[in-house]
Amino acid sequence: MGEIGQAFAIAFDLVFSLDRNLFAIVLLSLKVSLTAVIIACILGFGLGAGLASLRFPGRKAIIIMINALMGLPPVVVGLLVYLLLSRSGPFGVLSLLYTPMAMIIAQVILITPLVAALCLQSLQDLHYEYDEFFRSLNLSPSSKMKTLLWDARLSLLTVALAGFGRAISEVGAVMIVGGNINHVTRIMTTAIALETSKGTLALALALGIILITISVAINAAAMLIRSTAKRYAHA
């Protein structure tokens, strides 16, 4: 088990020697996953708000679908996006395969259902509370959705974090559509997989420790935003 102790030492060394390669990999990981989260939030919040405030035929079926898709296996999403973006696929001409954009697309598909389902969950309770109030004001559907989203903004931050957590930690999809190309599409999780396959387990674990640390930092920052916003709300 010497590897675990060693991993901490290596992680420390890597971070404090400001390893350029590592820095680029971390940055690309964040870029891909943050972009994917923002796009997924735009889509997912819209979808969640629509489902929470509107009643239409087929609504239940859509809810069941997005709840089921929360558990999409990353490797299946990767395969699907590969087939779509492959030169022989319908979007081959865009030459997006093996680029960060392909990884963003895969992660958006992966986390949008999660974001939508969790968003719906938060808004549904709120909608139940606001229903009569909405009726008395005779609000349009879009103002209803806006009100719900705005009033639930703090819970939605947690939803976004859940999406981010899933995006930054997955390897199955980005490995297939990104190709783990050095300096182009290598991110934290694919680098960890590569080091593991080289048998350099301590280095792989060190990268894992750094990844976890970054996730903790981002979550802490989000919580800080949340508590500041709450203080303002109560002032």
Added chain:
Amino acid sequence: MKVGTRLLFALIALWVVTGIPAKASDAKFITVQSTTSTQNSGLFDFILPVFKKQTGINVRVVAVGTGQALKNGRNGDGDVLFVHAKSAEEQFIVGGYGVKRFDVMYNDFVIVGPASDPARLAETKNIFSALKKISTSKSLFASRGDNSGTHKKELQLWTKTGLDPTLQSGTWYRETGSGMGATLNVAVGMGAYTMTDRATWIAFENKGQMKVLSEGDPLLFNQYGVMLVNPKKHPHVKAELGEKFISWLTDEKGQATIAAYKLKGKQLFFPNAK
């Protein structure tokens, strides 16, 4: 929406400042579909910077098993293939998916296993008797099981020995369905024998109690070949740049660079282009 707007600006700033384009449009590059052994052994990290310096061409390597590399090449997802399963490569050419195949280099496969050597393989040079010993003693054997070049070779050797270990799949014959490094990790973890190319083995850092137990049979020869994906099938293939890479690999400069790559004092690949 202040927080959201701020986040959005922060993200845009991140994209602009770091400047890595989302779309791969920078300068001259080719995509090479290759195998895990060439990547895991560090060969590409050694030879590609030399190639870049001499030609200004960036090479982007997607390292997968040979089976998947050929499949991706068939779909046109790459300009050059650099793999090691000669008959599958020849089929690829015959099918019109590749232009012409060139030998580049070789090394050999070895059988590695636990130092305790339950099947008493040590010093067994003949690969048929080595495989027979593993099979009769029902010793654990980790197979790649992923249709890679190494997997194809391993199956071929079993067949020539007159055995079909896949009938025992799940008992002593364990198909991992993963790359060479991952399979070595599995073999180390359960004390199994496995067949690996020598380059990956030398570079592998998690050997545990494993060592080379059978080597040297001429049948364990491992030939690497390179070929251009056919631009007639896939017009977007960067034929000119891809051909430059192929001719570099097979001419003196590339061959000398391959020969110069040493790890732990050992040469991992032996150039043999004609």
